[in-house]
Amino acid sequence: xxxxxxxxxRVYDWFExxxxxxxxxxxxxxxxxxxxxxxxxxxxxxxxxxxxxxxVMTGILLALVxxxxxxxxxxxxxxxxxxxxxxxFLRAMHGWGSDFMVAIVLIHLAQxxxxxxxxxxxxxxxxxxxxxxxxxxxxAFTGQVLRFDQDAYWGxxxxxxxxxxxxxxxxxxxxxxxxxxxxGGETLxxxxxxxxxxxxGILLALVGVHLWMVVRLGxxxxxxxxxxxxxxxxxxxxxxxxxxxxxxxxPDAAWKDxxxxxxxxxxxxxCALWFGPFxxxxxxxxxxxxxxxxxxxxxxxxxxxxxxxxxxxxxPVLFIAPTIAILAMLLLPLVAGEGEKHWSRRPVAVLMxxxxxxxxxxxxxxxxxxxWSPIMNAWSSDxxxxxxxxxxxxxxxxxxxxxxxxxxxxCHSIGGAGGMRGPALDSIATRMTExxxxxQVLQGGGNMPAYGDxxxxxxxxxxxxxxxxxxxxxxxxxxxASKRLADATPAPSxxxxxxxxxx
Amino acid sequence: xxxxxxKPDAAVEEQAQGTPPAPDDRAxxxxxxxxxxxxxxxxxxxxxxxxxxxxxxxxxxxxxRKRTSENAWIDVGKVADFPEGQTRLVDFxxxxxxxxxxxxxxxxxxxxxxxxxxxxxxxxNCAHLGCPVRxxxxxxxxxxxxxxxxYYEDGSRASGPPERGLxxxxxxxxxxxxxxxxxxxxTLAAKNCTGPRLTQIEPAAAIDASAAPKATSLENPxxxxxxx
Numbered sequence: 001x002x003x004x005x006x007x008x009x010r011v012y013d014w015f016e017x018x019x020x021x022x023x024x025x026x027x028x029x030x031x032x033x034x035x036x037x038x039x040x041x042x043x044x045x046x047x048x049x050x051x052x053x054x055x056v057m058t059g060i061l062l063a064l065v066x067x068x069x070x071x072x073x074x075x076x077x078x079x080x081x082x083x084x085x086x087x088x089f090l091r092a093m094h095g096w097g098s099d100f101m102v103a104i105v106l107i108h109l110a111q112x113x114x115x116x117x118x119x120x121x122x123x124x125x126x127x128x129x130x131x132x133x134x135x136x137x138x139x140a141f142t143g144q145v146l147r148f149d150q151d152a153y154w155g156x157x158x159x160x161x162x163x164x165x166x167x168x169x170x171x172x173x174x175x176x177x178x179x180x181x182x183x184g185g186e187t188l189x190x191x192x193x194x195x196x197x198x199x200x201g202i203l204l205a206l207v208g209v210h211l212w213m214v215v216r217l218g219x220x221x222x223x224x225x226x227x228x229x230x231x232x233x234x235x236x237x238x239x240x241x242x243x244x245x246x247x248x249x250x251p252d253a254a255w256k257d258x259x260x261x262x263x264x265x266x267x268x269x270x271c272a273l274w275f276g277p278f279x280x281x282x283x284x285x286x287x288x289x290x291x292x293x294x295x296x297x298x299x300x301x302x303x304x305x306x307x308x309x310x311x312x313x314x315x316p317v318l319f320i321a322p323t324i325a326i327l328a329m330l331l332l333p334l335v336a337g338e339g340e341k342h343w344s345r346r347p348v349a350v351l352m353x354x355x356x357x358x359x360x361x362x363x364x365x366x367x368x369x370x371x372w373s374p375i376m377n378a379w380s381s382d383x384x385x386x387x388x389x390x391x392x393x394x395x396x397x398x399x400x401x402x403x404x405x406x407x408x409x410x411c412h413s414i415g416g417a418g419g420m421r422g423p424a425l426d427s428i429a430t431r432m433t434e435x436x437x438x439x440q441v442l443q444g445g446g447n448m449p450a451y452g453d454x455x456x457x458x459x460x461x462x463x464x465x466x467x468x469x470x471x472x473x474x475x476x477x478x479x480x481a482s483k484r485l486a487d488a489t490p491a492p493s494x495x496x497x498x499x500x501x502x503x
Numbered sequence: 504x505x506x507x508x509x510k511p512d513a514a515v516e517e518q519a520q521g522t523p524p525a526p527d528d529r530a531x532x533x534x535x536x537x538x539x540x541x542x543x544x545x546x547x548x549x550x551x552x553x554x555x556x557x558x559x560x561x562x563x564x565x566x567x568r569k570r571t572s573e574n575a576w577i578d579v580g581k582v583a584d585f586p587e588g589q590t591r592l593v594d595f596x597x598x599x600x601x602x603x604x605x606x607x608x609x610x611x612x613x614x615x616x617x618x619x620x621x622x623x624x625x626x627x628n629c630a631h632l633g634c635p636v637r638x639x640x641x642x643x644x645x646x647x648x649x650x651x652x653x654y655y656e657d658g659s660r661a662s663g664p665p666e667r668g669l670x671x672x673x674x675x676x677x678x679x680x681x682x683x684x685x686x687x688x689x690t691l692a693a694k695n696c697t698g699p700r701l702t703q704i705e706p707a708a709a710i711d712a713s714a715a716p717k718a719t720s721l722e723n724p725x726x727x728x729x730x731x
Contacts, residue, residue, distance in 0.1 A: 071605025153607065157633035157688070158649070164690030171692035172566035179565050181573040181687035182597050184604035186565070285606035287594045289627065289635040292648040306632060307650040311666040372651045372663075376637060407642040411651075421651050449653050449661030454643040 028215055029254075032246030034238075036222030038253035041115070043260035044108035045214070049207060050261040051101045054268070055139075056200065058094040066146070068192040070185040070284065073148035077280045092272035095147075098140055100268050102298045105136050110353060116341030117220035119229045123333035125213040128206050130329045135203045137298060142195035144296045148188055149280035154293030156183045156191075158303075165315045183286075218242065219249075223341035230338055292376070300367030301360050307372040371420035374410040378418045385415035392469060399466025402459045406451070414470070422448060427472040433480045437464045573599055574686035579624070582679055585616040590638050590656065598686045612672060613638055613645070614681065615656065622681060625658050626670035626689040633690065636669065645669065667691075 016022045065084055067076035080087035109129065112118060118126035141159075145152050160183070163173040179186025221241055247253060278296070282288055295303050309317055343350050384400050392400070403409065411421035418424075432440065441460060444450035455463065471477065560567075575598035585591055593614050600608040613625040613636075625645070627635045634649035644661060645654040653661040658669035670689035675682050687693060 069603040070607045071603045154634050161633035161690050164692035174690055175566040181599050184607045185601045287609045287611045293634055311664055373648055374646045374651055376648055405641050407639050447662045449644055
């Protein structure tokens with residue numbers, strides 16, 4: 001055995017004499033870091049790097065089988081899922097790895113922001129990190145496109161439609177994005193190129209720069225209230241910190257990173273095993289329009305915001321808001337490069353982080369059930385509750401049929417079933433009088449289309465009589481107070497009488 | 504050393520430690536090398552610029568294509584196959600396509616036959632963000648599954664986030680067939696919204712007034728025919 005060890009050392013020496021990488025790498029691994037930074041809060045960056053390696057590996061393995069053409073991509077994914085041994089697991093790992101990657105990168109960002117790590121001298125590390133976040137999201141989007149299914153196809157349509165709103169050069173940008181006049185072969189090929197060559201290339205290079213700066217400048221010291229960052233003294237202070245109670249990164253701090261990375265890898269594998277691969281959903285055939293396209297979850301919040309923006313604001317907000325957000329993130333360390341690092345002394349920063357996190361969470365949640373969208377098959381799949389038909393007159397029941405067949409249910413729910421685009425109508429009769437309902441149905445208003453063209457007078461009468469019965473718990477009907485007042489006012493003297501028909 | 508005179512590079516200088524060249528000599532050679540190095544940079548810059556022309560041209564290619572090469576008249580069916588007063592979904596193979604486009608080059612559109620030879624042909628793509636709109640005949644509305652854009656029978660905007668009506672294809676009737684001029688995915692950039700924006704609910708009188716002059720052309724008030 002001793003002989004083997006000797007041989008091993010000699011082989012190492014042979015390479016080391018020529019490569020000269022071993023010694024600097026060992027020194028880098030053992031560099032001194034402040035004891036306080038050996039913390040479970042400091043494990044997210046390394047975990048993201050480990051997932052990146054996983055993504056590169058699984059990506060290469062998937063590319064062994066995947067056919068990057070619009071005509072065959074979807075079929076090759078089916079082939080991977082069903083015909084290639086463990087192909088489904090590799091797809092699941094790559095998909096779940098992507099979701100974990102986005103989540104861990106966001107957590108990492110929130111952590112370094114909270115710990116003030118972007119301040120002097122780590123401004124550039126943060127800025128590179130901002131680009132790494134954007135590239136990660138770029139990988140998530142282009143990856144979704146490579147899963148060339150219905151969601152991918154219409155997602156590309158949404159992307160092209162957003163680009164088309166850019167003033168002046170919108171049309172040219174759409175052409176360059178799609179590669180052809182429609183979403184097709186060229187489109188998938190360029191997204192393949194982006195996902196497999198361009199973005200990963202930049203991503204890996206920037207990760208290298210990011211890590212180089214982390215090693216060169218030292219890991220951000222644990223913030224203490226009152227320990228002010230100043231360009232004049234920081235380097236000396238940090239040096240003192242590492243000298244006084246420094247520990248070697250490997251192994252004294254790195255074991256936490258390693259354990260967390262292993263846990264994350266296990267979690268990805270568990271999700272992949274348990275939940276399986278993402279899609280592919282329906283074929284990328286635009287003639288199959290019975291589809292409800294939705295982006296993957298990192299983009300659900302954007303999908304939701306796009307539903308809520310008023311039309312007149314949409315284009316400006318679409319382009320100005322992201323520009324401001326990215327610029328603000330890039331300029332943050334230049335504007336606030338000194339001062340307090342501890343979160344207890346940075347209430348505005350903490351509040352901002354919370355507001356942004358809660359907003360993203362709320363919009364993502366809304367994107368999951370899209371209350372703004374009509375439910376396309378509600379009119380034919382959700383029956384009218386029996387209670388709403390019991391003891392009703394023939395006219396009212398005819399109205400219930402109108403309510404179903406005219407597809408009102410797609411936007412309005414009764415008994416908890418139906419669309420959420422418009423208000424639920426379970427107790428509509430307690431809020432609106434018959435006249436108001438007729439006006440609203442025929443002329444529309446608010447966000448409701450006018451049904452004047454689609455309803456005969458008989459249908460309208462029946463519908464409104466049915467709606468008139470919708471009062472939960474025998475609540476009283478809505479009363480037209482002004483009409484009663486008008487009726488009560490003596491007619492001839494007349495100045496104070498309200499104009500007829502005005503509510 | 505003679506060799507030193509002929510090939511004065513750093514390695515040789517180290518070998519020839521015994522006889523360093525005169526300081527003046529070295530300075531002259533140094534400035535010449537610096538000049539040559541700058542010249543080489545300049546040359547590579549020029550080569551790069553020349554190389555960039557085809558690369559940028561290749562990348563911008565799709566945006567520089569002629570419009571006429573992207574659209575063509577396509578037969579979408581016999582006029583008799585479209586019942587009057589109804590709106591039907593029609594598929595066509597995109598005129599510009601590559602063999603590996605597969606199903607993605609089968610494009611649907613909505614054909615509304617108003618009466619006789621009067622048609623409206625709507626793009627499948629919602630004017631908001633391009634999702635596929637669906638026709639609901641009883642409600643006489645198009646609805647979009649993505650963000651809830653709704654359009655009337657004539658393609659004009661009814662409600663939701665779209666800022667204009669549905670995109671319309673140019674069309675004509677030839678030899679008993681309905682032809683449409685199509686080929687490019689309709690987006691807001693391909694045809695800007697020039698019609699009235701955001702007509703929510705107008706008084707009946709205003710709608711009559713604005714619709715009257717257009718009644719013959721059957722133009723949809725929220726949009727213009729696409730591509731024009």
